Amino acid sequence: MDPHLLRTYVTVARLASFSEAARALGYTQSAVSQHIAALEQDLGAPLLTRRPVAPTEAGARLLEHAEPLLLRLDAARADVVRLAAAPPRGLTLAAAPTALGPAVLAALPAAGVTLKVLPRDGVPAAVATGTADLGLVDGLAAPSDPLRMPDVAPLTTRGAGEEPVCVLLPAAHPLARRPGLRLHDLVDARWLDAPGAGPPLDRLRAAVGGHGFRPALRYEGADVRALTALAAAGHGLTLLPRWAATGVPGAVAVPVTEPRIVHRTELVHAGALRGAARELAFALTSGEGPDFRS
Structure with a gap:
């Protein structure tokens, strides 16, 4: 055709x-x-x-x-x-909202960066089509397990960090004083459906056998702070990496103890890395892989 x-x-x-x-x-x-x-x-x-x-x-x-x-x-x-092409002078980074943790922000160059916050599935596509030099995707996974990527092109992925996950509860919630929570005990709770800013609810269902986690409110934005404010106001629970769930006014972050899952971030790129992209990739992945050899 x-x-x-x-x-x-x-x-x-x-x-x-x-x-x-x-x-x-x-x-x-x-x-x-x-x-x-x-x-x-x-x-x-x-x-x-x-x-x-x-x-x-x-x-x-x-x-x-x-x-x-x-x-x-x-x-x-x-x-x-x-x-x-010649090595690019600047760097375009595409990232999912909750992939932009403190370690990523600290590693960004002081100048010459364009940051695109995209839906998770849009990040590999941006890297594949050349509208971004590097991508950062994230999601829930068992410790050390790679994320499942959409098959958009031959891309290279590397682990860029894992973070414990927490349930964000209003401070007055009956479970807010627990030292830890099992997801199985929360399947009948009211949840925020926020696929652009938090983990999609179908990922939580998959983690506990494919049922429960009914949405109370759907948030279609990508602002993590707006999502945490909705949770603190009692509109529903959400699951976030510890860095995003900690210190939210009016809310408490309770660690997930079962099942054993983490918030995993992976770096995505196409071909050999050069210039600022290579330096940032080195900083985020501890220099793992053949593209980082001198």
């Missing part, structure tokens, strides 16, 4: 409009219609209904393949450009 036609199709499906897709891509509406017609002829199936504009069953199946394919094409282009 022609990737230009595929990119046009994905844009039309995402925007649900031929005219909006034409504006986004810089084409005429007639050209967009011709692209879709050519792709439908190539595949021998209608991909979009016209009124309203929406994927057909065949079109929905194509979308499942198209977005990863286009991402891999962008990643391949970025990889080749990266090899041929």
Whole structure:
């Protein structure tokens, strides 16, 4: 399939409009219609209904393949450009909100850094496509276990730290004075659903066998302080790395004792590291790996 036609199709499906897709891509509406017609002829199936504009069953199946394919094409282009380019003068770091712990902030260069705070799944994609030099992803894992990464491109990952996790409770909560808590005992509690700032609730369900953890409030932002304020105000519990949960006014951080899980941060990059990216990676991973040899 022609990737230009595929990119046009994905844009039309995402925007649900031929005219909006034409504006986004810089084409005429007639050209967009011709692209879709050519792709439908190539595949021998209608991909979009016209009124309203929406994927057909065949079109929905194509979308499942198209977005990863286009991402891999962008990643391949970025990889080749990266090899041929001169060492970058600055550094662009993409990171999930709770990956930006005190050790990371202390290691950042004094100048020349662009920091992009992205959803967790967006960090590997940013590194693969060259919009970030380095990425920091995080998540819950058993001690020393690697995180599961989306398969967006050939990327290198290295451990960049592990931190105990705590349940953040309002100070007046009946469990706030406990020395530790088991997640199994909290499956029926009211939780904050904040996939952009805290661990997704499905990860907590997976840790205890796949049930419970009903959301009381959904927070769609990426501000960790806003999330901790919601927990302190009694809108629901949340699970955070110890550094983020400690010292929150009106709240208490109680360590999780079972199951044995930690908040793990991993560094993500593509190809050999150079310049400021290499120096930061060295600082965050204690110089592990062949790319850090002098």
